[in-house]
Amino acid sequence: MSEPRHQALIDTLGAGLTPVRRLPAPWLRALGWLLVVAAIAVVLLVHYGTAPMLRRWTGAPDLAWAAAGAVLTTACAAWAAFTLGVPGRSRAWAWLPLPGALLWIGASGFGCLRTWLAPGTSIAGIHQSADCLVFIISFSIPLSALMIWWLRRACPLRPVLTAIMVGLASAAASASLLEICHAYDAAATDLLTHALAVGIVIAANAAMGGRLLLRR
Amino acid sequence: MSLLTADTWRVLYGGFALPLDRRAHVSAEIASDDTSPERRRAAWMAAAQAGDRVAYERVLAGSVELIRNVARRQGVPMDALDDVVQETLLTVHRVRHTYDPARSYDAWLAAIAGRRAIDLLRSHGRRQRRETHDDLILDQLAGHDDASTASERAQDASRLHAAIAGLPPGQREAVEQMGLKEHSLAEAASETGRNAGALKVNLHRALKALRGRLHGDS
Numbered sequence: 001m002s003e004p005r006h007q008a009l010i011d012t013l014g015a016g017l018t019p020v021r022r023l024p025a026p027w028l029r030a031l032g033w034l035l036v037v038a039a040i041a042v043v044l045l046v047h048y049g050t051a052p053m054l055r056r057w058t059g060a061p062d063l064a065w066a067a068a069g070a071v072l073t074t075a076c077a078a079w080a081a082f083t084l085g086v087p088g089r090s091r092a093w094a095w096l097p098l099p100g101a102l103l104w105i106g107a108s109g110f111g112c113l114r115t116w117l118a119p120g121t122s123i124a125g126i127h128q129s130a131d132c133l134v135f136i137i138s139f140s141i142p143l144s145a146l147m148i149w150w151l152r153r154a155c156p157l158r159p160v161l162t163a164i165m166v167g168l169a170s171a172a173a174s175a176s177l178l179e180i181c182h183a184y185d186a187a188a189t190d191l192l193t194h195a196l197a198v199g200i201v202i203a204a205n206a207a208m209g210g211r212l213l214l215r216r
Numbered sequence: 217m218s219l220l221t222a223d224t225w226r227v228l229y230g231g232f233a234l235p236l237d238r239r240a241h242v243s244a245e246i247a248s249d250d251t252s253p254e255r256r257r258a259a260w261m262a263a264a265q266a267g268d269r270v271a272y273e274r275v276l277a278g279s280v281e282l283i284r285n286v287a288r289r290q291g292v293p294m295d296a297l298d299d300v301v302q303e304t305l306l307t308v309h310r311v312r313h314t315y316d317p318a319r320s321y322d323a324w325l326a327a328i329a330g331r332r333a334i335d336l337l338r339s340h341g342r343r344q345r346r347e348t349h350d351d352l353i354l355d356q357l358a359g360h361d362d363a364s365t366a367s368e369r370a371q372d373a374s375r376l377h378a379a380i381a382g383l384p385p386g387q388r389e390a391v392e393q394m395g396l397k398e399h400s401l402a403e404a405a406s407e408t409g410r411n412a413g414a415l416k417v418n419l420h421r422a423l424k425a426l427r428g429r430l431h432g433d434s
Contacts, residue, residue: 005298006276006277006280006298006301006302006305007277008412008413008416008417009302009305009306009413009416009417010273010276010277010305011273011411011413012411012413012414012416012417013272013273013276013305013306013309014269014272014273014276015269015413016309017264017267017269017272018267019265019266019267020265020312020313021313022265022313022315022316023313023314023316025316085314086314086316087311087314087315087324087325087327087328087331088319088320088323088324088325088326088327089327154311154314155307155310155311155314155328157327157328157330157331
């Protein structure tokens with residue numbers, strides 16, 4: 001059936017065959033990663049309480065919509081990343097986080113047009129915005145590292161695209177976690193800082209994650 | 217057992233209704249069943265994941281032509297098709313746990329083969345940009361046989377020897393036997409007492425590693 005010139009390699013590979021544990025489904029692996037994010041959220045909620053966040057959301061529903069968009073982006077980007085890590089899956093999976101991202105960006109932008117302040121918030125200055133940047137990047141690093149580590153057990157044939165999904169999932173997860181303790185209202189400075197932090201995380205993952213995911 | 221279709225087997229296997237060794241055994245029977253070639257390959261690969269060597273060798277052998285077709289479509293030259301086949305088979309071995317028997321084996325394999333074909337084309341492109349193929353160019357180079365050239369050659373040889381010395385023992389042995397001593401595969405096998413297939417794989421890996429170390433190829 002095979003040509004003789006490959007038979008030697010096939011024999012060698014056959015001789016080295018051992019049973020393998022099949023990779024769990026991408027949605028299941030994404031769920032595992034999301035549970036880690038949820039555990040961090042629980043710790044932050046215990047520390048900061050839910051009342052200030054709920055008061056902000058009740059007073060300015062656009063903040064709640066933006067948070068929902070960030071959470072949706074997190075889940076979809078994580079699912080897309082783990083799916084793209086399996087050979088033979090369509091690259092169209094990379095579009096999955098788009099609706100969530102549009103909701104996140106749209107609601108955040110809409111919040112900037114409001115003329116009143118959400119309850120319990122103020123407008124972030126440069127220093128407070130820098131704290132947001134540090135928060136998003138600091139949480140994104142371990143979350144990205146964890147996802148890359150899990151993805152290395154798979155076989156991402158499009159490592160850069162997969163790494164972009166890793167960056168998006170980690171940055172969106174960090175932005176979602178930030179929402180728990182974010183006492184600043186939507187404003188251009190704050191929005192730009194968040195966008196910058198998300199951009200840095202995605203760019204860093206695309207630059208380094210692609211190489212880290214390659215396991216040849 | 218001949219009434220058992222590949223789909224039925226997948227349901228049983230997916231639900232872990234059969235013990236591991238029995239699953240592998242059943243797969244071989246299904247593989248000889250009257251199913252489509254793609255389904256047979258999928259069943260063989262699923263059995264290979266459970267450790268069935270016969271099914272594994274069958275699926276690898278049955279994959280060679282598919283890999284060649286994918287590589288040809290990607291524009292890989294005829295004389296490099298076998299390189300893509302070998303690289304793809306090695307990758308399949310390494311990532312066989314990522315195959316999901318509920319999905320198409322051919323699509324899974326084609327994705328891997330396509331990636332390895334692109335890697336090979338890129339690697340050839342990089343090499344062609346670095347290398348000059350004009351036989352007369354050496355004569356046109358000023359002082360091509362002067363002391364500095366001799367020194368460069370000595371440095372190159374030294375780098376090559378250092379790179380060979382840094383290889384794992386099996387790969388180093390394959391390079392020494394078939395590359396430096398220019399022994400045939402059979403001679404090398406009889407001298408080292410190793411299997412010819414293992415020597416061939418070791419040589420292939422060693423050359424790839426050396427290319428990477430000396431030219432920075434991935």
